[in-house]
Amino acid sequence: MTNTPEYRMAKTAKLMIDILPDKCDFCGCCVGVCPEDAIELKEAEIFIIDERCTNCSKCVWSCPIEVIKFNKEGVVKR
Amino acid sequence: MKRYYDVVVVGGGPAGSMAARYAAELGVSVLILEKDRDIGYPVRCGEAVSRKGVEEFIEPDEKWIASHITKFSMNAPDGTEVVLPLPEEGFVLERRVFDYELAKSAANAGAEILTRAYVNGLLFDGDAVSGVKFDYRGEQHEVEADVIIAADGVESRVGRWAGIKTHVDFRDMESCVQYTISGIDVDPNTIYFHFGSNAAPQGYLWVFSKGNTSANVGLGVSGLVGKKKSALQFLEEFMERHYPNAAILTSIAGGVPCSVTLERISAPGIILVGDAARQVNPLSGGGIASGMIGGSIGGRIAAESIKKGKPQHLLTYDKEWMDRLGKRHETFDRIKNGIYNFSDEKFNSIAYSFSKVPNDKRSLGNLFKTALIHNPGLLIDVARVFI
Structure with missing residues (x-):
């Protein structure tokens, strides 16, 4: 048996929100607009807290450098 | 500890x-x-601040002042530039x-x-x-x-x-991106602002000199704008138009809750x-x-x-x-909401009207007055700022 990654799948919406940490500048814009406190951000580490994210998209619209995207395939859980 | x-x-x-x-x-x-x-x-951070804003807390010191600001340059979407003296000195900091x-x-x-x-x-x-x-x-x-x-x-x-x-x-969050660039020709004592749908809709673009042909060039756009086009794209396009050969020493993202x-x-x-x-x-x-x-x-x-x-x-x-x-900020917020919806034509005609004002009569107050003629509804809120 190989380790199959666990995916975070959409509950209602078809598009999932995905942060690309390699491109991120860790500026905190997305955290400031997130109504659910669903983004964890450290000095150089960022991820979505799966159980809180409602896929509301506000972080996607607010990211200045297009690091947060919609992902149709489902997002690997952190 | x-x-x-x-x-x-x-x-x-x-x-x-x-x-x-x-x-x-x-x-x-x-x-x-x-x-x-x-x-x-x-x-x-864009790093600009008024002298009055900092001297209450710390004695101004050249070691954290990159440039001294005395002039304000407003740049309309059609390229019309209006330069006016600032009522008080400002600094571009070394944050x-x-x-x-x-x-x-x-x-x-x-x-x-x-x-x-x-x-x-x-x-x-x-x-x-x-x-x-x-x-x-x-x-x-x-x-x-x-x-x-x-x-x-x-x-x-x-x-x-x-x-x-x-x-x-998210509409009030200004998504910002800034380059610190070198090898450009800007007046070290002027802060430049660019308005309009090409530069930074529902926000503005700034060029703040850091001295020695270097400057912070950055912009902020509302999340409502970012939905269609990111701050980064706006900045890359501006750089292409204005400073295609500048060296980028720093690039940084940030959010400003406005x-x-x-x-x-x-x-x-x-x-x-x-x-x-x-x-x-x-x-x-x-x-x-x-x-x-x-x-x-x-x-x-x-x-x-x-x-x-x-x-x-x-x-x-x-x-x-x-x-x-806090109450003052509430008034500023109403003025912001008036100005942010200005069309390119409105910015152009404000800059054009103001460019007819003789140099010795140019002031931020007069610029505001010109803006008011174009949007009288702002008058009540502006009056509150000064009363």
Whole structure:
């Protein structure tokens, strides 16, 4: 048996929100607009807290450098 | 590091350092916890500030002043430029040095500082906040305090953990990106602003000289704009049009909460200061001076409440902030909402009308008057600013 990654799948919406940490500048814009406190951000580490994210998209619209995207395939859980 | 402090400040930016200093100066014990490894770095800021905004807190020093500003240049979408003198001098800062000096002044007043200390939770005693949990050098720690001062910037998570709604409507969040570039020809004493749908719709683009043919070139756009096109794309296009050959020394992203102050900025055992409290001037997006004011009020009130043994005194912070600047920011916010919806034609005709004003009659006040002729509804709000 190989380790199959666990995916975070959409509950209602078809598009999932995905942060690309390699491109991120860790500026905190997305955290400031997130109504659910669903983004964890450290000095150089960022991820979505799966159980809180409602896929509301506000972080996607607010990211200045297009690091947060919609992902149709489902997002690997952190 | 002790197990208990009178005050713990989360975040070592200008607001946090001033809160720490003003509290420590009244004789209470203070600890600052900074997430990053350096105070003052990375610099997520255009770095312009008025002299008046900083000299209340620190004696101006050339070592953190990159340029002295005396002129304001408004650039309309059609390229019309209007230059006018500023009523008072301003600075473009070296925030890296500036923030260090502010933190040092807090330390000199007696505050302790830890960097790479990542606060990840609060401690409670009943309903009141009574301390913080944090990761420091890979180990989890707890420290108790009478008052927690949340100065954790645009993210503002600490306040949320205390039950305060801190998130900003995405339309009010200015998503910003900035390059520090070199090899360009700008007047070191002028701050340049570009408006309009090409430069930065529902926001503005700035060019602030850092001296020696170097400048901060950045912009902010509302999340409503970012939905269709990112701040980064706008900046790349501007660079292509204006400075295609400039070397980019730094590129940085950031968010500026351009809204009124949060409805509540204190709760039992905790107060919020600076960007975390949404104390940014919503019209200009400037947060250094207002954050230091918020921090200084918050630090003093925190120390007073501890010394008097009256925890409820902490809750007077909201009113004192509102009286000092908060109400003014509400007016600025209304003006912002008027100006941000100006069309390109409106910006062009304001710049054109103003370019007919003789040089010796040019002032920010007169520019405002010109803008008002184009949008009389703003008049009432502008009147409130000056009364």
